[in-house]
């Protein structure tokens with residue numbers, strides 16, 4: 001019996017934007033009681049990028065988006081929906097996605113943000129997958145963009161050494177095909193009971209901006225590092241296994257694993273528990289640190305544009321972020 005074509009959500013193009021300014025571990029040594037050796041051995045990070053004064057999530061997102069559109073050979077006016085995954089929006093409202101829409105000239109698109117922190121791009125991809133497979137939209141632009149440097153306590157060595165700024169984007173297209181291609185499945189989860197382990201506790205919507213909260217640096221990232229570390233390993237492995245099983249795949253079938261880039265030791269532990277080889281695990285944390293929602297799309301773009309990831313490759317994405325939120329996606333590239 002002939003298989004009827006169905007709509008697949010195919011990644012048609014990728015893009016990324018990294019601010020010019022590099023902040024190395026050696027620069028941090030001059031600002032804090034820390035060392036390049038400690039940061040490198042505990043996290044794998046060597047340097048990170050810091051947004052310039054006139055840059056913010058929407059400006060970086062727009063640059064990454066333009067690159068992804070060009071790569072996908074798609075005009076901005078043909079985009080039906082823009083989703084920006086960010087935990088550092090330009091302002092509380094309008095959404096960062098609306099600023100991006102204006103900047104790139106995507107006049108007919110609906111545009112909104114998703115808030116799932118480091119899992120944000122996985123969430124955005126999962127949403128885009130559903131819209132495309134249902135036939136509702138044909139061209140969706142998904143972006144992860146973060147200006148973490150603006151919500152860091154630069155006197156807290158346990159958090160500020162970890163994060164960086166940047167943006168990554170992808171264009172997903174609906175393609176009628178009989179063969180298996182594009183996003184094969186996405187799996188997303190949350191656990192609000194764990195919201196305290198990594199958060200920005202200052203609640204503008206809850207309390208307004210208060211002098212006390214500013215003095216207590218409540219508008220900055222606070223994290224229980226080792227608990228977050230353990231949860232990241234556990235949940236990223238769990239959901240990666242689920243995604244593989246769902247598609248009848250084993251780790252040997254995967255050509256590239258693109259994990260969230262939070263800590264090289266987290267990535268190594270995830271790969272080890274999945275029995276997944278290091279040479280097929282994409283890592284760029286040494287250059288950018290943890291760029292939260294931007295980390296996965298930046299990694300996807302680098303793997304794609306460097307020619308490492310090729311058409312037909314099976315790609316496994318897995319990540320965890322504040323919320324807690326976590327998820328995985330399997331893509332036939």
Ligand SMILES: CC(C)(COP(=O)(O)OP(=O)(O)OC[C@H]1O[C@@H](n2cnc3c(N)ncnc32)[C@H](O)[C@@H]1OP(=O)(O)O)[C@@H](O)C(=O)NCCC(=O)NCCS
Nearest residue numbers: 034035038042118157158161225226228229262263320321
């Ligand atoms: C933050 C993190 C790197 C800390 O590494 P760790 O091995 O757990 O280190 P610990 O927190 O146990 O601290 C060990 C020691 O190093 C010290 N330390 C912490 N940060 C330091 C730094 N930047 N430089 C030097 N020393 C530091 C601590 O004060 C502690 O000293 P003590 O033993 O005298 O008390 C690690 O827990 C981590 O990566 N967590 C997950 C982060 C994450 O994924 N966040 C985002 C989720 S998306």
